[in-house]
Amino acid sequence: MRDKLAHMESELVQLQETSLQTNSLRESYKAIHQQLSTMKTQYEDTQTQLKELQHDRDTCRKELAILTELLREMQQERTDNKKEISSLAEKLREREVTIDSLNEQLQLPTNPNLTEPQIPTSPLATSPDLQQPPEVQTNLSLPYEHPAEQLFAPIIQHTSDIIFLMDSNGKFLDEKRLFPNHSVTKIRCATTNRALDLLSEEHLGSPSHIIIHTGTNDLRTQQERVATSLRAVINKASNTFPNTKIVMSTLLPRKDFHPKTILGINARGILI
Missing domain, CATH: 1.20.5 (Single alpha-helices involved in coiled-coils or other helix-helix interfaces)
Known part of the structure; x- marks a missing residue:
């Protein structure tokens, strides 16, 4: 149990x-x-x-x-928009070149040997006794073509110490701030050809300094050949003004040209 x-x-x-x-x-x-x-x-x-x-x-x-x-x-x-702006900029540049060319033409000399043509009077209003000889009348009856030189003002010789030959970029330059103690003249110079025309004592006198900035407007027509044109400007300036200090500015960059193109032109312009 x-x-x-x-x-x-x-x-x-x-x-x-x-x-x-x-x-x-x-x-x-x-x-x-x-x-x-x-x-x-x-x-x-x-x-x-x-x-x-x-x-x-x-x-x-x-x-x-x-x-x-x-x-x-x-x-x-x-x-x-870039294409349109580039097109407008090119048109504006061409317009500036045209304006510069017209302004430059206004500075070309007149030919003192050429005189204004005499306007022949009407045969009905001229007395027979005062009429020109036949050969003179024949010459006067021909249409007279005005020489291009008569349309422009005479050469103005500048007497400034410092001369600027610049394209439209020069409008941003204040020469009084750069050289306050010197007499300075700024001349519009749209192309290298215009620079070659102006580089003479007849135009510029005997300045102590010549500062040149041009060639940008030649890029469209000359492209890389601008380097040769720039060198020609340098050579003429140095030969014409041996006692003057010549300063040649390089080309500024442009949006419608590759930077390497501008750099190459500047380099060749120095080395040529």
Whole structure:
């Protein structure tokens, strides 16, 4: 009997331990179930966020495509504007060259040996006794062509210490600030050919300094040959004015010419 009771007590203890383990397993199951529910909720939230992100991505792609098209249109418009600005700048430069040429022509000398032609009077208003001899009348009856020199003013010889021969870029130069204690004359000189015409004592006198900045307007017609023209200007200036300090400015960059072209011309102009 005692053995049975002892055995039953042992089984009761085991049953209690099993009950405790079962309760522990139930608690673990509840915790796992709770974690599973939480993870499921998080997964659903993640799926929702993923869908929202995918929607945002599609929207951004559409906006990017629109912005890309707008950028392409703006680049095309900028290219067109550059071409138009370049064309307008070239027209303006040609206009300045024309104006400079006209201004230069106004400085050409008159020929003192040429006189204004006499306008023949009408035969009906002239007395027979005062009529010219036949050969003179024949000469006067021919149309008279005015020489080009008669349309221009005489040469003006400058007596300044410092002479500037400059193209349209010279309008930005303030010679009074550069040389406040010297007499300075600034002469418009659109091209290298005009510079060669002006480089004489008859025009410039005997200045102490001659500063030349020209050749930019020759780029369109002469291109790389401008270097030779610049060197010709330097040589004539040095030979004509051996006691004068000659300063030759290099060409300035232009948007319609590659910088290497300008640099090459400046280098060749010095080395030729």
